[in-house]
Amino acid sequence: MPASLLGGVQMTQMPIGAVPKKEEEKLKVMKRxxxxxxxxxxxxxxxxxxxxxxxxxxxxxxxxPVVWAFFISFQKYKIFGSEFVxxxxxxxxxxxxxxxxxxxxxxxxxxxxxxxxxxxxxVLASLIFELGKISQTLFRSAFYLPTVTSMVIxxxxxxxxxNYDFGLFNxxxxxxxxxxxxxxxxxxxxxxxxxxxxxxxxxxxxxxLYLASMGAIxxxxxxxxxxxxxxxxxxxxxxxxxxxxxxTLYLVLLSTIxxxxxxxxxxxxxxxxxxxxxxxxxxxxxxxxxxxxxFGLAGAQSVVLFVIILIFSVIQFRVLRHxx
Amino acid sequence: MNKRPLDRxxxxxxxxxxxxxxxxxxxxxxxxxxxxxxxxSYQSQDMERPVSYVDSNPPKMYPMGIPLYFEHWGEARKAExxxxxxxxxxxxxxxxxxxxxxxxxxxxxxxxHDVGKWFFNSIYIAVVVTVGIxxxxxxxxxxxxxxxxxxxNWIFWIIxxxxxxxxxxxxxxxxxxxxxxxxxxxxxxxxxxxxxxxFGVFLMRQFMYSIPxxxxxxxxxxxxxEWRTFWTVVLxxxxxxxxxLGIFTFMNVWNSFLWPIIVLNTAELYTxxxxxxxxxxxxxxxxxxxxxxAAVAAIPMIVVFILFQRYFVxxxxxxxxxx
Numbered sequence: 001m002p003a004s005l006l007g008g009v010q011m012t013q014m015p016i017g018a019v020p021k022k023e024e025e026k027l028k029v030m031k032r033x034x035x036x037x038x039x040x041x042x043x044x045x046x047x048x049x050x051x052x053x054x055x056x057x058x059x060x061x062x063x064x065p066v067v068w069a070f071f072i073s074f075q076k077y078k079i080f081g082s083e084f085v086x087x088x089x090x091x092x093x094x095x096x097x098x099x100x101x102x103x104x105x106x107x108x109x110x111x112x113x114x115x116x117x118x119x120x121x122x123v124l125a126s127l128i129f130e131l132g133k134i135s136q137t138l139f140r141s142a143f144y145l146p147t148v149t150s151m152v153i154x155x156x157x158x159x160x161x162x163n164y165d166f167g168l169f170n171x172x173x174x175x176x177x178x179x180x181x182x183x184x185x186x187x188x189x190x191x192x193x194x195x196x197x198x199x200x201x202x203x204x205x206x207x208x209l210y211l212a213s214m215g216a217i218x219x220x221x222x223x224x225x226x227x228x229x230x231x232x233x234x235x236x237x238x239x240x241x242x243x244x245x246x247x248t249l250y251l252v253l254l255s256t257i258x259x260x261x262x263x264x265x266x267x268x269x270x271x272x273x274x275x276x277x278x279x280x281x282x283x284x285x286x287x288x289x290x291x292x293x294x295f296g297l298a299g300a301q302s303v304v305l306f307v308i309i310l311i312f313s314v315i316q317f318r319v320l321r322h323x324x
Numbered sequence: 325m326n327k328r329p330l331d332r333x334x335x336x337x338x339x340x341x342x343x344x345x346x347x348x349x350x351x352x353x354x355x356x357x358x359x360x361x362x363x364x365s366y367q368s369q370d371m372e373r374p375v376s377y378v379d380s381n382p383p384k385m386y387p388m389g390i391p392l393y394f395e396h397w398g399e400a401r402k403a404e405x406x407x408x409x410x411x412x413x414x415x416x417x418x419x420x421x422x423x424x425x426x427x428x429x430x431x432x433x434x435x436x437h438d439v440g441k442w443f444f445n446s447i448y449i450a451v452v453v454t455v456g457i458x459x460x461x462x463x464x465x466x467x468x469x470x471x472x473x474x475x476x477n478w479i480f481w482i483i484x485x486x487x488x489x490x491x492x493x494x495x496x497x498x499x500x501x502x503x504x505x506x507x508x509x510x511x512x513x514x515x516x517x518x519x520x521x522x523f524g525v526f527l528m529r530q531f532m533y534s535i536p537x538x539x540x541x542x543x544x545x546x547x548x549x550e551w552r553t554f555w556t557v558v559l560x561x562x563x564x565x566x567x568x569l570g571i572f573t574f575m576n577v578w579n580s581f582l583w584p585i586i587v588l589n590t591a592e593l594y595t596x597x598x599x600x601x602x603x604x605x606x607x608x609x610x611x612x613x614x615x616x617x618a619a620v621a622a623i624p625m626i627v628v629f630i631l632f633q634r635y636f637v638x639x640x641x642x643x644x645x646x647x
Contacts (some may be wrong), residue, residue, distance in 0.1 A: 037474045044473035046550040051479065054464040057520035062486050065494035065501065072496055124345065127338050135339060141633060142346040147634075148629045149353060150579035152597040153618040156604060157352045160611050161361065166379045168355065174382075202349040205640060212641045261490055264581050268601065282582075285492050290586055295496050302492045309490055 025147055073303045077295035089300035099301065101276050102284040103308075105191055109280065110259040113198040119253050120199075121206030122244070126236060128207070129214050140208060147204030155268035158197050159184065162269075184270055189275035194265055194278060206251045213247040214240065249320040260309050281305050356622060359615035361387040361426050368418070378612045389426040390527055429616040438591055439620060442599035447624070449511055449595060450577040453518045457573045458566055460519065465528025466558055470540060480529070483522050484606050495586070502587060513587040514595070518577055527639075531565030534560070568639030571632050578625060596621040 074087055075082040093099050128139045135190070146154065161168040162183040173179030183193040206280075217240065225235045263282040266272055272279040272287070285305065289298030338472045341386035359378060366388070367374035377388040433439040467473070467478050498517060535558060545551040559566070581597045588598055600617050629636065 007642070016588065041473050044471060047467040047471040047473045047476075050463040050467040050471075050550075050554070054458045054483075054520075054525060055479070057460070057516070058483055058486075058522060059502075060516045061520040062494065062522065063482075065497035066486060066489055068497035068501075069493045072500075124342070127342055130338050131342075137340050137633075139346060140490075140637070141629075143349060144636065145351055145626065145629060146353060148575055148625045149622050150581070150597055150625070152579070152600055153356065153622050154352060156614055156618050157356045157359075158601065160615065161352065161355060163611075166381055166383060166611075168383055171381070171383050194327060200348065201352075202345075208637055210639050212637070216476075261492065267585075268604065277579055282492055285495070286582070286586075289496050289499070298480070299496050302490075302495065305491055306493050310488070313488070 029174050039121060049082065056064055060267035072295055072299035075296045077293075082296070085296065087297045089270055090304070092297060093230045093300050093304055098276060098279065098284060099281075099304075102279040102281050105276075105278060106260060106262065106280045107260055108191065108197070109195055110256060112195050113250060114255045114259055116199045117203040117255050118206060118248065121203040121251065122210055122241075122248070123215065124202065125207045125210035126240065129211060136211070140211060143202040143207050146201050151264040152268060154197075154201065155265045158265075159269045162193055185274060187274045188308075190274060190277045193287055194262075197265065198259075198262075203251075203255065205254070209247050209251060210244060245320070249317065252316055252320065254318065257309055260305065260312070281308075339455065344520055353622065356615050356618045358386055359611055360429060361389065363388040363392065363422060363425055364428070364610065364612050366392065366422070369414075378610060381383055387426060388495045389422045393422045396422070429610075430620070433616055433620065437617075438594065439596075439599065439617060441592055441594045442594045442619060445511070445593060446578055446595040446621075447595075449514055449518075450574050453515055453577045454570050456515075456519045456571055457521065457524050461524030461569065462528045462532075462559065462562060463554065463564060464525045465530075465561075466554060468525065468533050469529045469532035470535070470537070470558075480525075483525055486527070487522055491582075495583075498583075499586060500555060506569065508587060509593065511590045511593065514577075514580070514584055517583065518580070521573075521576075527569050528562070528565060531562055535561050538552045549644045562637070563637060567632065567635040571628065571635050572639050574628065575625060596599070 023185075072082075074084060074086060076085045077089070088227055124143060128136055131139070164170065164180060164182050164185065167183075169183060170180035173181065181189060184190050221239050221243070222235055225239055230238065261282050262280050263286065266280050266283040267286070270278040274281050281301070282305070285298050285301045288294050290302060362378045363382065364376045364378045365374045366377065377384045394416040396418045400412050400419065401407075403411035403415060468476060500510055502513045502517075507516070539557055539561070540553060543557045548556070579597065580595075581601075584595050584598045585601060589596055591599075591602070595600070596617075600614070600621060603617055604614055
């Protein structure tokens with residue numbers, strides 16, 4: 001399993017939009033009459049040898065499983081072979097309450113945490129950018145450090161901080177004469193507890209990328225604005241933010257995809273409960289596949305997850321690109 | 325020019341504001357270490373029964389062993405001067421107790437649980453995958469960037485397009501396949517799929533573009549074989565890219581969780597995250613013990629991060645918006 005696709009570091013989904021144009025040109029150059037292809041291949045046999053290890057691994061552990069995943073989703077998997085059932089699994093997915101609730105929870109989680117994460121990264125990066133070199137490095141590290149820490153560890157300590165009797169949160173609430181709250185133990189607060197947690201983990205990747213992009217904005221733009229009498233805030237609003245748009249688009253896509261795959265916190269802190277108050281799509285897939293061993297159904301669920309992520313990505317791409 | 329003092333003042337405000345945010349965001353990590361070193365059993369002469377500062381209300385914000393140790397140390401010195409040997413011995417005993425209790429959970433982890441093994445497994449798998457990825461992906465990235473051969477663009481785009489497919493999609497087929505290959509509950513089940521991650525191909529290809537063609541041609545004219553050119557010319561030039569890719573691979577593998585909990589069943593084979601989960605599931609462990617385990621798992625990544633910070637930034641910006 002490509003760990004990067006599952007884990008906390010959302011590095012894998014690249015904005016490949018920038019590359020195609022260049023590639024297209026090259027593709028044209030590559031197109032030669034057929035008879036030369038064999039000769040070309042022979043001449044460049046060493047290139048294929050260099051590619052071979054990756055190609056073998058890729059074919060075995062990514063390409064075949066991806067194609068296979070679609071086949072599985074149309075089957076009922078049993079110990080003695082499997083049986084083709086058409087769209088049955090998909091029908092079951094859409095009719096089941098469990099999936100609906102998981103989808104609802106995942107959507108709520110995403111809708112709150114993604115904008116919060118991206119906006120707070122923008123604000124933090126803007127503040128950090130105002131400071132000197134040393135302070136910049138200091139804060140960049142401070143905000144990135146939680147990102148390199150495994151989500152397993154973060155989930156464990158937050159579970160401890162949310163502890164009913166001795167947790168930090170109820171202690172702090174006590175200062176204001178409120179609580180104690182059974183954060184993770186009751187269905188009315190459990191999902192929100194996880195959302196709050198996500199919001200308070202700084203979006204380290206976002207901060208670093210924003211800082212890098214801010215450094216690349218041409219100073220002449222700011223000078224022109226200053227001559228027009230624009231203050232710092234106006235400069236930020238009318239120059240910095242529009243100039244950062246590609247970064248914002250990338251970060252929104254990145255964190256949306258990551259957020260749809262939220263899993264580690266769930267299994268470490270609530271197990272989807274109480275009831276199914278914190279059930280999310282990936283946790284449901286995990287449960288269906290590896291607790292109930294309903295491979296076909298879990299396969300259909302994961303294909304649906306893929307399609308949902310794809311749709312969201314396309315919509316965001318369109319929306320954020322179009323109002324340029 | 326007389327704007328300067330105000331500018332400084334603004335910067336100070338920003339600095340303080342950011343410090344508050346930084347403290348909030350680092351608090352959970354601090355809490356891991358603080359709890360892992362918290363005194364879990366302490367009884368002084370005037371206490372009826374031992375208290376635990378781990379489960380205390382209000383929570384203790386720092387390991388209580390520190391002030392108590394110095395308290396007993398002072399008392400021991402006083403008793404020594406007064407010539408009271410029993411009193412001195414008592415305080416010396418308490419000091420020893422405080423030290424052994426403070427670090428006790430780490431000892432328990434390594435003695436009673438398999439944390440030492442988990443730690444080793446995590447390190448060894450992360451190193452094997454990282455070295456493998458660096459070699460395999462730089463080879464692939466190199467030819468995809470620098471060689472022209474039929475099918476090159478096809479291969480690249482097929483590989484890259486799978487980056488957009490969430491990993492959960494391949495979970496079940498991969499599980500069946502690993503089972504059929506007889507690799508279930510082995511480290512190969514982790515290493516092989518991790519080695520096929522495609523992000524590195526993309527990153528290395530981007531990086532290899534910056535290597536000047538003249539250097540490659542010069543090597544060719546000198547009669548160097550393709551492999552020799554790659555090994556002695558290309559790889560040294562690609563060092564910054566390799567460093568960035570290496571760090572991210574290491575981090576991803578070190579923190580990887582969903583797949584390992586699916587394929588590993590034997591406690592001896594666990595990686596740290598999987599081990600931590602079973603430790604928490606067992607419900608026997610105190611929060612002090614759990615946080616100690618979390619600390620053991622967190623420390624290597626924190627060290628790697630501090631040592632190689634600039635490569636983290638480089639890797640992110642390379643793979644990100646700017647090419």
